[in-house]
Amino acid sequence: MAPQQVDTTISPSATGPALALAKQHSADHPLKLYAGWFCPFVQRAWITLQEKEIDYRYIEINPYHKSPEFLALNPRGLIPTLVLPPGEEGKQRVLYESVIVCEYLDEQYNSGTKLLPWDPYERARARLWVNFVEKKLVAGWYRFMQHTPDKPYSLEGVRKEFLENLKTFVREMDEEGEGWFSEGGFGLVDVSFLPWAGRLWLMDHYKEGGVGIPKREEREGLEEGERKVWERWERWYEAVMGRETVRGTWSEREEYIGVYKRYAEDQTGSEVGKATREGRALP
Ligand SMILES: N[C@@H](CCC(=O)N[C@@H](CS)C(=O)NCC(=O)O)C(=O)O
Structure with missing residues (x-):
């Protein structure tokens, strides 16, 4: 049987503790996490943001329903996608791939937990x-x-x-x-x-x-x-x-x-x- 493309029916919102945390981070911010409550790869980046005590905006999306705006940020169409504060001359900067996102956050921010050892x-x-x-x-x-x-x-x-x-x-x-x-x-x-x-x-x-x-x-x-x-x-x-x-x-x-x-x-x-x-x- 051909796989059904049913993943677009996923509930559009987190629930429980994740919903409370998403709400705390719903205000606009130059650092934006494009996320999905159900996604384990997102969870890596989300935990890292929390561990590093970084402020950010959490944006819930359904990555199976790929809008042109989302694909313009991440041509792979996957979450997590992290939009960074603009670089020189207002240049847009975006990162994706959960482990790379975690490593970037750990290197860029000195606050909170150091996730990768110095040695x-x-x-x-x-x-x-x-x-x-x-x-x-x-x-x-x-x-x-x-x-x-x-x-x-x-x-x-x-x-x-x-x-x-x-x-x-x-x-x-x-x-x-x-x-x-x-x-x-x-x-x-x-x-x-x-x-x-x-x-x-x-x-x-x-x-x-x-x-x-x-x-x-x-x-x-x-x-x-x-x-x-x-x-x-x-x-x-x-x-x-x-x-x-x-x-x-x-x-x-x-x-x-x-x-x-x-x-x-x-x-x-x-x-x-x-x-x-x-x-x-x-x-
Ligand atoms: N290697 C990627 C995998 C990310 C990934 O597969 N995310 C899923 C959600 S859990 C996704 O965006 N899927 C969209 C799709 O399959 O079209 C990472 O580590 O970030």
Whole structure:
């Protein structure tokens, strides 16, 4: 069946904490975030703006309904799109690609949290794991979510692949400290993955057998190394999800159920969805 172009029906407004935050940032401002409440890539940029304590205007759009004005800002037609204060001679300046937007904000603004370490090795290492998040975890998240029984590979196979990559990621986490990925504190590696981590419950909702991360009571029987990995995962998950800047960017749970139905049935017409379906790299 051809995928339906139904993504234009997405609710036009954030709800819950995200709506309150969007309203706080609704006044005009030379720094503008073109955003969508449902979008995990946007959430990376939004959390970064909050962490850096930067003032900005939040503009809710539906990127599946591409207006000529939006395409003039970002020819790729994707959110997040960040419009910067005009440059010399009033020249328009625009950035997109969520990780690049986060890195730009971290470098341009000295305020708030420093998301990438100063030390060149630590900085390169953070980028290495952001790259892993992008290529393995985020891509694997969509393969898992878009699995349907007619695929040439099994649900068990995509789940296993995702969990193996997740364990590799967790094993790289700082063992002590407050729970963040890096010893230096909450940073870009945390920001890069947490929007999808916070959407893993949708696997339990939509996929038979669920996400497959053993629950606390199921960990007893696991061998020690495996048990430690999932304990560390839980510590990270609770730390990032409890962070104030992160809590403020979520909409009501049931709204995500509606948006991700199209992914779960592999019917989405989004660029990410199409790339996943066709086995291409994510846009
Ligand atoms: N690589 C991009 C991906 C952004 C992206 O795919 N955003 C989605 C919304 S979650 C979008 O704008 N989709 C519009 C479309 O697929 O036409 C990034 O990191 O910013």
